[in-house]
Amino acid sequence: MLAELRAIAGSENLRLADGQLAVYARDATPLFRGMPDAVIAPADTEQVARILRLATDYGIPVVPRGAGSNLCAGTVPLTGGIVMSTVRMNRILEVAPEEMLARAETGVSTMALGDAAAAHGLFYPPDPGSRTVSTIGGNVATCAGGLRGLKYGVTRNYVLGLTVVLPTGEIVRTGGRLWKDVAGYDLTRLITGSEGTLGVITEVTVALLPDPSASRTGVAYFDSLTQAGRAVSGILTAGVIPSTLEFLDRSCMDAVEQYAHLGLHPDAGALLLFGDDGDEAVVARSFERITAACEDSGAIGVQTAGDVTESEALLTARRCTLPALSRLGSLTILEDASVPRPRLAEMVARIDAIAARHRVTMATFGHAGDGNLHPTCVLESAEDTEGIARAERAFAEVFRTAIELGGTITGEHGVGAAKLPYLEERLGSAQMDLIRRIKTAFDPAGILNPGKLGS
Amino acid sequence: MTGDDKVSHTSSVSHTGSVFDPQLLSRCISCGFCLPACPTYALTGDETSSPRGRITLMRALASGTLPPDDPTLAEQASFCLGCRACEPVCPAGVQYGELLEQWRGFQWTGRRRPLAVRFLVFAAERAWAHRIAGRLRGAARTPVAASQRSLMLGCFERSLFPEVSRSALALAPELAVPVRQGCCGALHAHNGEPERGGKLARQLGAQLPGQIVTTAGGCAAYLSTVIGRERVVELSEYLQNRVTGQVRIGGRLARVALQDSCHLRNGLGVWREPRALLRSVAEYVELPGAARCCGAAGTYALVRPRDSRRVLDPKIDEIEAAGIDYVVAVNPGCLRQLRQGLRRRKSSVRALHIADLLRLAAD
Numbered sequence: 001m002l003a004e005l006r007a008i009a010g011s012e013n014l015r016l017a018d019g020q021l022a023v024y025a026r027d028a029t030p031l032f033r034g035m036p037d038a039v040i041a042p043a044d045t046e047q048v049a050r051i052l053r054l055a056t057d058y059g060i061p062v063v064p065r066g067a068g069s070n071l072c073a074g075t076v077p078l079t080g081g082i083v084m085s086t087v088r089m090n091r092i093l094e095v096a097p098e099e100m101l102a103r104a105e106t107g108v109s110t111m112a113l114g115d116a117a118a119a120h121g122l123f124y125p126p127d128p129g130s131r132t133v134s135t136i137g138g139n140v141a142t143c144a145g146g147l148r149g150l151k152y153g154v155t156r157n158y159v160l161g162l163t164v165v166l167p168t169g170e171i172v173r174t175g176g177r178l179w180k181d182v183a184g185y186d187l188t189r190l191i192t193g194s195e196g197t198l199g200v201i202t203e204v205t206v207a208l209l210p211d212p213s214a215s216r217t218g219v220a221y222f223d224s225l226t227q228a229g230r231a232v233s234g235i236l237t238a239g240v241i242p243s244t245l246e247f248l249d250r251s252c253m254d255a256v257e258q259y260a261h262l263g264l265h266p267d268a269g270a271l272l273l274f275g276d277d278g279d280e281a282v283v284a285r286s287f288e289r290i291t292a293a294c295e296d297s298g299a300i301g302v303q304t305a306g307d308v309t310e311s312e313a314l315l316t317a318r319r320c321t322l323p324a325l326s327r328l329g330s331l332t333i334l335e336d337a338s339v340p341r342p343r344l345a346e347m348v349a350r351i352d353a354i355a356a357r358h359r360v361t362m363a364t365f366g367h368a369g370d371g372n373l374h375p376t377c378v379l380e381s382a383e384d385t386e387g388i389a390r391a392e393r394a395f396a397e398v399f400r401t402a403i404e405l406g407g408t409i410t411g412e413h414g415v416g417a418a419k420l421p422y423l424e425e426r427l428g429s430a431q432m433d434l435i436r437r438i439k440t441a442f443d444p445a446g447i448l449n450p451g452k453l454g455s
Numbered sequence: 456m457t458g459d460d461k462v463s464h465t466s467s468v469s470h471t472g473s474v475f476d477p478q479l480l481s482r483c484i485s486c487g488f489c490l491p492a493c494p495t496y497a498l499t500g501d502e503t504s505s506p507r508g509r510i511t512l513m514r515a516l517a518s519g520t521l522p523p524d525d526p527t528l529a530e531q532a533s534f535c536l537g538c539r540a541c542e543p544v545c546p547a548g549v550q551y552g553e554l555l556e557q558w559r560g561f562q563w564t565g566r567r568r569p570l571a572v573r574f575l576v577f578a579a580e581r582a583w584a585h586r587i588a589g590r591l592r593g594a595a596r597t598p599v600a601a602s603q604r605s606l607m608l609g610c611f612e613r614s615l616f617p618e619v620s621r622s623a624l625a626l627a628p629e630l631a632v633p634v635r636q637g638c639c640g641a642l643h644a645h646n647g648e649p650e651r652g653g654k655l656a657r658q659l660g661a662q663l664p665g666q667i668v669t670t671a672g673g674c675a676a677y678l679s680t681v682i683g684r685e686r687v688v689e690l691s692e693y694l695q696n697r698v699t700g701q702v703r704i705g706g707r708l709a710r711v712a713l714q715d716s717c718h719l720r721n722g723l724g725v726w727r728e729p730r731a732l733l734r735s736v737a738e739y740v741e742l743p744g745a746a747r748c749c750g751a752a753g754t755y756a757l758v759r760p761r762d763s764r765r766v767l768d769p770k771i772d773e774i775e776a777a778g779i780d781y782v783v784a785v786n787p788g789c790l791r792q793l794r795q796g797l798r799r800r801k802s803s804v805r806a807l808h809i810a811d812l813l814r815l816a817a818d
Binding site: 015017018019020022023024025026027028030041067068069085087088090109111130132133258259320321322323324326327330331332381382 | 481482483484485486487488490491500501502503505507508511512515520521525526527528530531545546547548
């Protein structure tokens, strides 16, 4: 089989040495490891198809991997096999301004795609925190969210068409270049967020918007995160949909400040980061409303960024919150619970109580406007097994609370191996069965990303 | 422990757990934010040659998952440029440069040390013996008072580009130039002898007791980590707001671009200063990849000439496309690398050290 793999991708793109395999044993998720038997980097859709056909014949697991920046252990080869890296497929194929779309190979970085669109006066809105490194294929596979979700939605709202290689080697092209197209089941949406369990995405067509002419960012400070959560409700009922509405608690502010030196408020308990874009006049009006709503909710200070650089610095700092948190301890375990917006303040308070009960340090930040929270457990040491166990018990309770409040166990990071044990609680057994039957229809040999969705 | 020379050798016994400072090693959370900044990852697209991947390898070495003689460990310890471009983009604050020094301190001991590295470190030690030439000899005086500022004469610069120190002295004649001065130890520290590097830096700190002004970004960064940032001033920092004149070519202002020194930028955060100086005397053009390593990377250009050229080539393309007269370096290694690349391309662009360019302006 190795000889055949070598013949397909070339020996320089097949990696077998222990050290080369060790670095593909994990992604950005802590605590999950699985040693692959080989790493292969195909150059195009055709090579992907040949590799998958071979893997199905031999019954060898294949784990597709973009940048490996996911936070759900979605690309960890739990049962070994082949890690298929998509980074060589990194060409932007076209930007079509008259159709307002772009077509790119799967390994193009989210930022490169955004820059290519911007060069034509267009805008690709989804911006996950890892956009400088994440690939568009990975974004589609995980249906990545980001800081602009509130106003613009998430990755799925922009995917028009996909080229996907099925585990059995067939190449299918779902959707296409059309906004309206109801011919058949919406497989594009099914594969978006399928986390590499149904097929390997090799090409993506995304819809673009006109680049907003103006954008601004501001910060409001509060005594507590609960209070910031209440301000979110105030803003959203004031007739504004900000492009960005994020919050950070004090621990997160400290971590970010250490990295980015922004001069954040030294004693506020929480920060609400807000932003809007569009026509100058519209942005100015929504800023008035947001500021008023924050002040009505007891903000202890509201500041708006002076220029684009300052705005960008604030947004960058927010995107870096998770890695910056690792300044506080050696191990950071992060979660991704999401609740309906009106329950946000309640959820924040419940998380605090859960953290206290389980004696863990929990720092919380997240996409407040989406009700999407990232409570993050910071532990002194990765070897602290007792601490990890306490963190896991606390998180199990966080999930249960989210579900109880009408929310979900993962808003945007995905299920992967990390959330799979909790998935049935969220979906129920009938849906779990259906998911497994869908998985079997796509992947009869069960070779694609085993131990994740559909397993 | 006595005899610093012995330390690195005795550490090659099987206690790989003590190779790294565990606090430093545990900082990385594998988020991957470093990938786009890494020049070797850009060449290969392989995690193995990314900062995140190399830290995974270091951990495998520390935990014993990979044996010390694993070929991937050896290859990656040497393939890394050590440019530290991963550090400013790391939100977690991983001190990659420090970890690399510790890694090479273990990896490059005894027979595992690349032959070219052995030769170069030997050559550098010999270079101190070089006599100070020309104008410098006249200016040289000993001893130096602690209140004085001294000009440091880099080991390689002294033999390859003696004119750089002369220009620096022309721009800042008040600097003392002690005859006896050793090596700053950066070369050793980056090439598997961290203890010896530290010892040399401390020695140099004692030989030049006041503030040390250096024309080499790499030396500035390393020396700062050992003797303290407050005692080290890189030349472009030192000359802020003190340079006058213009560099003109054929009746117009010269167009100049800067190539950052990796350690000066990523280690010390000094990158605005040389740009400000260049803007004050010429028309400044920012190269798109000015902050990216040129491939000189200390001994790298000699240890891995092929990879060094692969890193350099796109930069020469940029320089050629920028329509500039001069590309300016703030570190002698970069200067040598750029000159060689431009010569191979038969380019009309000239590479100069910032001291030489500023002197052109003053003349």
